Amino acid sequence: MKLQFEDAYREVYEIVKPKYRLFTAGPVACFPEVLEIMKVQMFSHRAAEYKEIHVDTLKRLSDFLEAEKGEIIIFPSSGTGFMEAAVRNTVPRGGKVLVTTIGAFGDRFAEVVRTNGREPVLLRKEPGYAVKPEELDDALKKNPDVVAVTVTYNETSTGVLNPLPELAKVVKEHDKLLFVDAVSAMGGADIKFDKWGIDVVFGSSQKAFGVPPGLAVAAISERVFEIAEKMPERGWYFDLPLYRKFNEKKKGTPSTPPMPQIFGLNVVLRIVERMGGKYEWLEMYKKRSEMIRKGVKEIGLSILAEPGYESPTITAVVVPEGIKGVDVYNAMRERGFELAKGYGSVAEKTFRIGNMGYITFEDIEDMLTNLREVIEKLKG
Numbered sequence: 096m097k098l099q100f101e102d103a104y105r106e107v108y109e110i111v112k113p114k115y116r117l118f119t120a121g122p123v124a125c126f127p128e129v130l131e132i133m134k135v136q137m138f139s140h141r142a143a144e145y146k147e148i149h150v151d152t153l154k155r156l157s158d159f160l161e162a163e164k165g166e167i168i169i170f171p172s173s174g175t176g177f178m179e180a181a182v183r184n185t186v187p188r189g190g191k192v193l194v195t196t197i198g199a200f201g202d203r204f205a206e207v208v209r210t211n212g213r214e215p216v217l218l219r220k221e222p223g224y225a226v227k228p229e230e231l232d233d234a235l236k237k238n239p240d241v242v243a244v245t246v247t248y249n250e251t252s253t254g255v256l257n258p259l260p261e262l263a264k265v266v267k268e269h270d271k272l273l274f275v276d277a278v279s280a281m282g283g284a285d286i287k288f289d290k291w292g293i294d295v296v297f298g299s300s301q302k303a304f305g306v307p308p309g310l311a312v313a314a315i316s317e318r319v320f321e322i323a324e325k326m327p328e329r330g331w332y333f334d335l336p337l338y339r340k341f342n343e344k345k346k347g348t349p350s351t352p353p354m355p356q357i358f359g360l361n362v363v364l365r366i367v368e369r370m371g372g373k374y375e376w377l378e379m380y381k382k383r384s385e386m387i388r389k390g391v392k393e394i395g396l397s398i399l400a401e402p403g404y405e406s407p408t409i410t411a412v413v414v415p416e417g418i419k420g421v422d423v424y425n426a427m428r429e430r431g432f433e434l435a436k437g438y439g440s441v442a443e444k445t446f447r448i449g450n451m452g453y454i455t456f457e458d459i460e461d462m463l464t465n466l467r468e469v470i471e472k473l474k475g
């Protein structure tokens with residue numbers, strides 16, 4: 096397309112043009128094929144072409160999440176929209192939710208429960224630690240009146256991956272609903288929706304799928320719809336049964352969806368297929384994160400996550416005495432690498448290295464070489 100007002104474009108481009116190699120917590124660097132498809136001219140979201148992509152994207156997501164029994168729902172929101180949706184559609188006002196929290200995003204789920212007029216009951220762990228099945232079992236025995244349990248699959252602030260299959264088993268034994276925040280896990284860690292008995296699992300486009308922000312995706316169980324259909328005042332924008340109806344009847348969403356992001360996600364899911372399927376793709380994430388953890392340890396730094404529960408998508412690194420996490424972040428930025436600052440209660444004593452989206456193994460090597468030099472300099 097010819098640019099008639101190129102200077103208008105240039106002015107904005109000068110501000111936002113890429114300057115760093117990204118190891119962020121999200122948004123992350125996107126795959127070039129994704130950015131390319133997102134440039135196409137727009138058209139109606141009720142047109143046949145959109146419907147074709149909508150249905151195909153849901154099918155690909157269903158395969159990726161192993162959610163044959165679930166309904167795939169996509170929201171024109173970021174991932175947090177599904178926290179609101181899960182709570183409003185299934186928990187009556189004043190009802191209790193057991194919120195397991197191992198960091199800032201577990202705390203957010205508790206806030207969403209509370210600000211929607213429901214009551215969060217907390218099972219909290221110290222930063223760096225995962226929830227263990229016996230702890231969850233104990234909390235559920237003490238609180239038999241909760242309607243649902245929330246689990247942050249991958250806590251982005253601490254770089255900890257919760258043992259989701261084991262936790263899901265406990266939730267099912269107590270016959271509660273299970274809501275899984277997989278915002279920084281989906282696309283980077285395995286999810287077996289049907290097998291693990293999840294009720295709501297949601298992710299965001301701007302994380303491990305390597306797509307720009309603005310799209311949230313989820314798999315929802317039949318049980319959720321049964322409850323939701325009878326739930327009064329569940330709202331409109333995040334009304335799950337309404338979304339299911341639109342999936343079926345209109346092959347679309349009730350309101351206008353972020354079409355470019357959906358096209359981008361569809362491209363990524365095709366890339367996954369071409370790379371050999373979901374497990375090959377997840378292996379790439381495993382290798383990236385292992386390479387980062389090994390490099391960080393070789394530099395003499397320690398990792399916040401307890402051994403055995405390290406995240407495949409983000410590493411929170413503990414800084415040595417006398418150095419602040421933000422000093423490392425700033426020094427790396429000066430060298431052309433954007434890492435992520437520490438977040439939540441561990442903000443000062445950590446910095447984070449994300450490995451989501453479009454990153455090569457060479458990028459990781461270069462980042463680690465620079466990190467070693469930065470740490471040596473800061474130590475003085």
Ligand SMILES: Cc1ncc(COP(=O)(O)O)c(C=O)c1O
Pocket residue numbers: 120121173174175176200247249250251252276277278279299
């Ligand atoms: C684990 C986790 N949950 C929830 C969120 C919020 O997601 P969003 O910004 O897409 O609403 C984030 C964002 O970083 C996250 O990492």
